[in-house]
Amino acid sequence: MPELEGLVWWESAADLIEYRLHQNDRATVDAWLRLAHEHDLAYAETGRHRRSLSDLRGIHLTPHLVTAVMQVARRTPPGLRESVAVLLEDSLMLWLSSALLKQLPAAQRQATRLFQREAEARQWLDERRRLLSRPEDTP
16 A cells, blocks of 8 residues: 555455555645556556546645645546546535536546445446456456
């Protein structure tokens, strides 16, 4: 389980990448998004379904976080099959993030869901695995 500047991440046996941010400073946000983009590229190259859970509970939106997320979303490889669940702390963060989500390209909007409850996020990711996965997705 590598740890980078306030960020812990791992890939489970079920082929789910999990990111947990403990800080929202520039270095942590940049490390998270650089890593997420590297995962995008790797999964696009192999054609596998990329599923991720980003736990942002306990951090707040900053201008840099918003700008960086939008930039990385726009650089998502074409044709990438992905499912992105984002955990947020409260209804205000959910509301603000929903407004920002509407600005993403259509493919990323459809592949991304915001949650306050981890169990619901995991259930949605499991449903997406059943809907979108192919035999080559098995690790």
